[in-house]
Amino acid sequence: MEETREHWGNKLGFILAAAGSAVGLGNIWKFPYITGENGGAAFIIIYLLCILLIGLPVLIAEILLGRYAQKGPISTFRNYAKRHKKIWMAAGALFFLTGFIILGYYNVIAGWSMGYVFESLSGHIAGFSSSGDAALHFQKLVSNPLWILFWHFVFVATGGLVVYFGVKNGIERIARLLMPIFFLILIFLVIWGISLDSNGKGLAFLFKPDWSTISFKTVLIALGHAFFTLSVGMGVLLTYGSYLDKNDNILFCGSMIVVLDTLIALMAGLAIFTSVFGMGFNPAEGPGLVFNVLPAVFSMMPGGSLFSLLFFTLLSIAALTSTISILEMLVSTLLDETRFSRHHIVIVVSALIFILGIPAALSFGSWSNIRLFDRTMFDIMDYLSANILLPLGGLLIAVFVAWVMKKSTVLNELYRGISENRGLCRTGNVWFFLLKFVAPVLIVLVFLSITGII
Numbered sequence: 499m500e501e502t503r504e505h506w507g508n509k510l511g512f513i514l515a516a517a518g519s520a521v522g523l524g525n526i527w528k529f530p531y532i533t534g535e536n537g538g539a540a541f542i543i544i545y546l547l548c549i550l551l552i553g554l555p556v557l558i559a560e561i562l563l564g565r566y567a568q569k570g571p572i573s574t575f576r577n578y579a580k581r582h583k584k585i586w587m588a589a590g591a592l593f594f595l596t597g598f599i600i601l602g603y604y605n606v607i608a609g610w611s612m613g614y615v616f617e618s619l620s621g622h623i624a625g626f627s628s629s630g631d632a633a634l635h636f637q638k639l640v641s642n643p644l645w646i647l648f649w650h651f652v653f654v655a656t657g658g659l660v661v662y663f664g665v666k667n668g669i670e671r672i673a674r675l676l677m678p679i680f681f682l683i684l685i686f687l688v689i690w691g692i693s694l695d696s697n698g699k700g701l702a703f704l705f706k707p708d709w710s711t712i713s714f715k716t717v718l719i720a721l722g723h724a725f726f727t728l729s730v731g732m733g734v735l736l737t738y739g740s741y742l743d744k745n746d747n748i749l750f751c752g753s754m755i756v757v758l759d760t761l762i763a764l765m766a767g768l769a770i771f772t773s774v775f776g777m778g779f780n781p782a783e784g785p786g787l788v789f790n791v792l793p794a795v796f797s798m799m800p801g802g803s804l805f806s807l808l809f810f811t812l813l814s815i816a817a818l819t820s821t822i823s824i825l826e827m828l829v830s831t832l833l834d835e836t837r838f839s840r841h842h843i844v845i846v847v848s849a850l851i852f853i854l855g856i857p858a859a860l861s862f863g864s865w866s867n868i869r870l871f872d873r874t875m876f877d878i879m880d881y882l883s884a885n886i887l888l889p890l891g892g893l894l895i896a897v898f899v900a901w902v903m904k905k906s907t908v909l910n911e912l913y914r915g916i917s918e919n920r921g922l923c924r925t926g927n928v929w930f931f932l933l934k935f936v937a938p939v940l941i942v943l944v945f946l947s948i949t950g951i952i
Contacts, residue, residue, distance in 0.1 A: 503568060503741070504664055504666060504741055505665070505666075505741050505742070505743060506665065506666070506670055506742060507666050509746050509747075511670040511674060512738065512741070512742055512746070512751060513751055513754050513758075514677045515669050515670055516561075516735060516738050517754070517755050517758040518673045518677055518823065519729045519734055519738065519822075519823030520727065520728045520729045520755055520756075520758075520759040521680070521759055521816050521819060522729070522820030523607055523611075523813070523820070524727045524763075525759065525762050525816060526766045526788070526812065526813050526816050527607075527788045528723065529727065529766060529767060530766055530767045530788075532719060533545075533704075534771070536711065536716050536720075537711025537712065538703040538707075538711075539702075539705050539707035539708065540708055540709050540712050542764070544717055545720040545724055548720045548721045548723075548724035548725075548940075549728075549756060551932060551936055551937070551940060552724055552725055552937050552941065552944075553724045553727070553728045553730065554756050555929055555933040555937050556728075556730045556731070556892050556896055556933065556941075557728050557730050557756060558749065558929060559895055559896060559899040559900070559933050560730055560731075560733075561748055561751065561752055562911050563736055563739065564736035564738065564739025564742070565739045565744065565746075565748065565911065566578075566907075567736075569740055570590075570733065570736070570737055570740065570830040570833070570834045571589075571590035571591075571593040571594065571737070572587055572831055572834065573831075575587050575589055578903065579898070580902070589894045590831075592887065592894070593731075593827070593831075593891055594733070594828060594831050596732040596883055596888060597732050598850075598851070599854075599882060599883045599887070601654075601824050601828075602851060602854035602879055603858040603879040603880055603883075604820070604821060605650055605654050605821060605851065605855050606646065606858050606859045608653045608814070608817035608818065608820075609646065609650040609651075609653040610640065610646075610789065611810055611813035611814045612652060612653055612656075613639065613645065613646075613649040614789070614793075614806075614810040615807065615810045615814055618803060618807040618810055622635070623793045624797055624802065624803055625797055626797040627794075627797075628794055629779065629791045632789075632790050632792075632793040632794040632797070633790040635793070636793070637862075640862040640863065641862055641864075642863065643859075643860055643864060646859045647856065650852065650855050650856075650859050653817070653821070654852045655848065657818060657825050657848070658825065658844050658845070660672050660818075660822045661822055661825045661826050661829055661844050662841060662844045662845075665741050668822075669822055669826060672819075672822070673819060676815045676818070676819060677819070680815045680816065681762075683808050683809075683811060683812045684762065684765050684766065684769065684812060686808065687805065687808060687809060687812070688765050688772075690773075691769045691770070691771075691772030691776065692768070692772050694773055694799065697775075700768070700771040700772035700773070700774065700776065701768075703775065704764075704767055715947075721940055721944045722944045722947070725892060726884060727763065728755070728756065729823065729824075730888075731887075731889065731890070731891030731895065732824065732888060732891050733891070734824055734826075736827075736895075737827040737830045737831075738826075743915075744914060744915065745914065746915055747915055749916070749925065770792065773795050774791065774792075777795045777799060779791055779795055788813070792806075792809065793806065796809070825844075825848070825851075828847050829843050829844055829847060832847070857876075858875050860875075861876035861877070862874075862876070885945075886945075889941050890945070893941045893942065893945075896933050896937045896938050899933060905930060909926050909927075909930065912929070913926065
């Protein structure tokens with residue numbers, strides 16, 4: 499018997515859960531290091547423009563499609579594609595595959611962050627005199643199969659436990675608990691970082707643009723991250739949107755999610771760069787900034803053990819709220835397509851994700867020499883999902899909503915629950931234009947760039 503579809507307790511619960519989905523390692527881990535590599539303030543300005551042009555339109559479209567259909571990705575495309583149903587059902591299956599692959603390796607990185615919480619508690623992240631010492635410690639940990647598989651398992655089990663209890667009692671409840679804690683820790687770290695940056699170098703780096711650092715490649719990187727940071731293109735927001743009340747304001751909800759996601763990315767950059775500059779480190783350290791550099795920064799600052807604990811707790815919360823959203827998309831899809839219960843599906847899917855993640859986890863140690871096209875298993879999963887499947891998923895959302903569905907149907911759904919007026923009509927038309935013409939072109943441009951074609 500088909501289970502009755504759950505709904506969010508209220509709009510705030512949805513916004514916190516969806517913002518938690520968007521706020522992940524991309525905000526705390528990736529955004530600071532790509533900002534550091536690409537010159538700081540000028541990159542941030544371009545990134546914010548890209549959020550408006552590509553991120554927000556596709557995010558609103560995905561939420562809208564979910565609320566309209568009240569189903570997961572496969573059922574949505576099967577029920578509302580008037581032609582080429584098999585092709586669009588395959589698109590829904592692509593979202594499912596993308597989420598599965600992402601969780602296979604994302605939980606590995608998330609496990610590092612949780613492991614580093616306990617490294618901080620045990621005092622192991624202390625006494626580093628350089629980023630080299632911190633990097634050696636990190637490499638020792640991730641090359642230990644017992645350490646990395648243990649934390650991978652713990653993180654998969656934690657995410658599975660939350661989703662096991664459903665939308666209201668699991669995801670919404672944990673979002674209401676963790677997101678305020680997340681904000682408090684982040685604000686505390688920002689204030690502390692500013693107090694360290696006596697010369698204002700970190701603030702100048704983030705807010706004083708140097709346009710000489712900008713190139714066409716920089717713009718493409720900003721476009722790509724604007725797209726990936728919001729969790730669009732894999733059916734997560736479609737699934738979360740399907741739990742929305744029909745009278746909730748999608749424009750407001752979507753805008754709030756983007757504002758919170760962008761604000762958190764900027765605050766994370768502020769906390770990290772003021773600390774890095776304040777302690778005399780290099781901001782352009784690349785992907786190793788969080789695990790190779792920040793532990794050394796914390797070791798050298800007063801009260802560093804406490805700030806290390808707070809930071810990696812922050813990182814773990816960000817990772818958890820993202821992983822449960824992807825897991826919920828997988829579970830919701832199978833609830834729509836099978837007769838199994840939520841509880842059985844969560845257990846089976848979580849087990850499969852753990853197994854899928856084993857090759858990715860071991861890619862940093864005993865399996866590091868197992869390569870395909872000169873990439874480890876972790877690199878393959880990362881490249882396939884981030885560089886191919888996510889852009890393709892975002893493009894499919896934009897095309898389906900703006901080209902397959904009727905414009906009148908789309909705008910009616912957008913305006914549902916809102917008092918229609920001229921200003922709103924203009925906003926809706928601008929959004930539809932961006933979704934139909936601008937976003938697809940920019941997504942294709944991102945795709946061509948990250949695959950090396952341009």
